[in-house]
Amino acid sequence: MENLWNDNEAKAFLSDPLSTRVYTSRLLGRNPALVLHGGGNTSVKAKVTNTFGRTEDILYVKGSGWDLATIEAEGFAPVRLDVLLEMAQLERLSDSDMVNLQRSAMIDPNAPNPSVEAILHAFIPFTFVDHTHADSVVLITNTKRGEDRTREIYGDRVLIVPYVMPGFVLAKAIYRMTRNIDWKSLDGMVLMNHGVFTFDNDARTSYDRMIDLVSRAEGYLEKHAQRNRNRNRNGVLDVDAVAIAGLRKVVSDVRGAPMLASINTTPESVDAASVVAGTERLGPLTPDHVIRTKRFPLIVGDTPEKDVATFVGEYDAYFERNRSGDLQRLDAAPRWAIWPGRGTLVFGRNVVELRIVHDIIGHTTDAIATANGLDGWTPLGEKDIFDVEYWELEQAKLSKQGAPAALTGKIAVVTGAASGIGRACVEALRAAGAAVTALDIDEQIEKTFDDKGILPVVCDANDTRAVEAAMEDTVHHFGGVDIVVSGVGIFPESQTIAEGSADTWDRAIATNLTSHKNLLQICMPYLMHGIDPAVVFVGSKNVPAPGRGASAYSVSKAGLTQLARVAALELGESGIRVNVVHPNNVFDTALWTDDVLEERAKHYGVSVEEYRKNNLLGVEVSAKDVAAMVTAMIGPAFAKTTGAQVPVDGGNDRVV
Ligand SMILES: [Zn+2]
Known part of the structure; x- marks a missing residue:
């Protein structure tokens, strides 16, 4: 050393x-x-x-x-x-x-x-x-x-x-x-x-x-120590992302709170899984790890749900064997899992917990492999481990963490995330505790956020393959998809129908409508395993109040709204809520450059300042305001609302 x-x-x-x-x-x-x-x-x-x-x-x-x-x-x-x-x-x-x-x-x-x-x-x-x-x-x-x-x-x-x-x-x-x-x-x-x-x-x-x-x-x-690493010679098996999402849901149910899950499929991790699977008696490296990892991992086989039930049964039995007095049983959710041939998984309420468990099990599985190269891993007996797991002073360490933020353990996907409303949504959802995958075609997305709870992905929303891969990445990283904020959008140049080009039309329909349908389709299998799953589409005031020269934009956004309504009909029985937010004149977005702003103000014969507050309440609407509404629509206030359209526009006399 x-x-x-x-x-x-x-x-x-x-x-x-x-x-x-x-x-x-x-x-x-x-x-x-x-x-x-x-x-x-x-x-x-x-x-x-x-x-x-x-x-x-x-x-x-x-x-x-x-x-x-x-x-x-x-x-x-x-x-x-x-x-x-x-x-x-x-x-x-x-x-x-x-x-x-x-x-x-x-x-x-x-x-x-x-x-x-x-x-x-x-x-x-x-x-x-x-x-x-x-x-x-x-x-x-x-x-x-x-x-x-x-x-x-x-x-x-x-x-x-x-x-x-x-x-x-x-x-x-x-x-x-x-x-x-x-x-x-x-x-x-x-x-x-x-x-x-x-x-x-x-x-x-x-x-x-x-x-x-x-x-x-x-x-x-x-x-x-003989270095017998049990290298898995059959290679790494494919991991089904939907199965991970299902497993994470079941583990969250046992915990009684949403948990993140992260899978590690590196060859070292696949080796670690086979080492652990082949070890008779498991236990932590040093006792205080038990409050982070529990005494043994979940072993995933062909029936993840049953495997979790088996884990819970074993944990219950361990508790009953070792309890004394009126001790309260802790939650029985596993903190890590081995999936032979596929790798290891860690579970945690937030990304910090994921990282801690990830690091601890890395050291633990290494130690088990090395000890097996001597005369066998022989950890402390279960009573000693139990006494530390249920030791009031160890429990105090965990309970000091305070009440978690509302969306802790939830996983969100936001498109159009590099700027404007999308970016504000990423920040608002993250601040509310969710782990977020932030998608944008702009490579800037990789440098926009400095936070382990945000996974930035450069991705063209119109490239279905790329979106599929991004969602699989999300599940590998965070464990599933609970929330979709479908925000990607373009505002093409102003053209009347008479002069409109086919290209403008096609681009608007592709990005503002078809890409959203594809994203929803791709996310559906994950949302089916989501925890209180919710989808929010970012529509526009142009849906109820279209503008001259904006046919491509208005029609694509109206189509998007209709898509959301049909989705609400189809997904209601699966408990998936689908709602639409209609922002208007949100000037801190990429669509609104200073030039465009001046041009529009001139068009209406008002100053830029007046144009900014040109609504019933006379207020300026920011991307943050829209993000706050989106966060609310995901939260408990909208728990029993689906198929709704809510404006965030300061009030518009053409809509009210
Ligand atoms: Zn010590």
């Missing part, structure tokens, strides 16, 4: 113990083979002079909710060391009492909650303490002869601690084990099935030791 210490970089941090701590914590956090997504913790002991001029010994320990990769000084909770040391003497302490006591011993009430390992950090008699969940070390402890192997690698320079649940009981167990120990004789501690600790009075030495212990484990694996 590479040692990332860099003298130049370090210079800026070495002025005081806490910023030194920040630096080496980030070095640990930078390597995902050491810690992932908030895992691990670090601390430093320092003397602080308080307001009354007295000097106090303080343990600065990683605060919960902070990630080592990005931690700042304020991410460390300052706790009085004497209180923590006294807590270590207690015979018994519930974890919630421990958290409260630790909070009351903080010298800054606004600091985050101290790590649950604060007591352990406190009595390790060195200034700097580093704790990671290093893949290589933990996976060796997760093999049949894990303890022997660990001893073989480190000899007696490392204290081996049998698995104990994190928190007070772990601190207490190590406190007892180390009471008469000469700490100087140790390079670190390996906690079976959990992680590694190193320590020293010098930050760099403690970090170096971590890298050294991990490198030795890696060297051991290099030498002893």
Whole structure:
């Protein structure tokens, strides 16, 4: 393992113990083979002079909710060391009492909650303490002869601690084990099935030791683990996007909330699926992953719905076997799945969760494959995993996330998304929590959004093949399609019927009408598996109030409206709502250049300013206003409305 210490970089941090701590914590956090997504913790002991001029010994320990990769000084909770040391003497302490006591011993009430390992950090008699969940070390402890192997690698320079649940009981167990120990004789501690600790009075030495212990484990694996990756020689099987959408719907139903799903079909992922499928007993790499991944994945076969039911049944049984008291069962929805021959899937309420689960299972499946190359993956027993999954302190980590946005877990497709109303719709739907695929023929779409929850696709709406591929991409990325905002449109140059060209007519009909019909057709199989599925077509005021010289535009938009009405008739029984929004004079769109605006104002004999507000309410209508209406039409206010046409035009005396 590479040692990332860099003298130049370090210079800026070495002025005081806490910023030194920040630096080496980030070095640990930078390597995902050491810690992932908030895992691990670090601390430093320092003397602080308080307001009354007295000097106090303080343990600065990683605060919960902070990630080592990005931690700042304020991410460390300052706790009085004497209180923590006294807590270590207690015979018994519930974890919630421990958290409260630790909070009351903080010298800054606004600091985050101290790590649950604060007591352990406190009595390790060195200034700097580093704790990671290093893949290589933990996976060796997760093999049949894990303890022997660990001893073989480190000899007696490392204290081996049998698995104990994190928190007070772990601190207490190590406190007892180390009471008469000469700490100087140790390079670190390996906690079976959990992680590694190193320590020293010098930050760099403690970090170096971590890298050294991990490198030795890696060297051991290099030498002893047979790399049998079960490479799938039959190649990758085709994945049916509609089946993914169906699976995601069933999993969402079990969760009781819409979930995203993402499939990984890389050869590595197909290998990972076959490794996991061939492993008898499954479990997480380190226990705190369980709150992200659950104890085992869903295994998808030929009947996804039944497979989910089997998963739920097994989860129920696991809960019943291990529960105590009046514990409430958590949702039984899988967080990841293996699909032999096809790859792995992850499920999550939002793209952040997808990413976390994706990263964790990547490390887990690698570890399983490597452990199987030793003498077999042997994770912790289910009771120990259960205790962490249902541990109040782990649950607190998840419940801190607050109420999710209204469209969280929903998947939207927006066409004409690079500018104007389309772009405003993408932004509004994303802000409401949906994952969005943004389609546009303009290559600018790829640079328009900087957000993992938005999948930009350069796509000509008139190219049916390209649209099909874009929808499959959407399903691979996000799991399905719930919402379609069919917004693509052109406004051809003004021509009377007498002078109208066939080309103008054909282009308007193709883009403003036929492409929408094709998109709806392509999306239908996915919408059938959608969660509260809804379609909104972007029409125009020109439907109820057409304009001279705009036959191609007005007719294509009227056709689009008629298409929406027929779709509402046909799709109602499938629970798919279809509505139309009729915007007018939305000037912040690509259709309205300054020149066009001036020309139109002149045409009506008014100023541009007057022309902009030329409606009953005397207001300017923006793309955002239309997007707000579209978002409302997708939401609960329109839950029982289909086939409707709603204007967003400030009121038009030709329509009212
Ligand atoms: Zn840990």
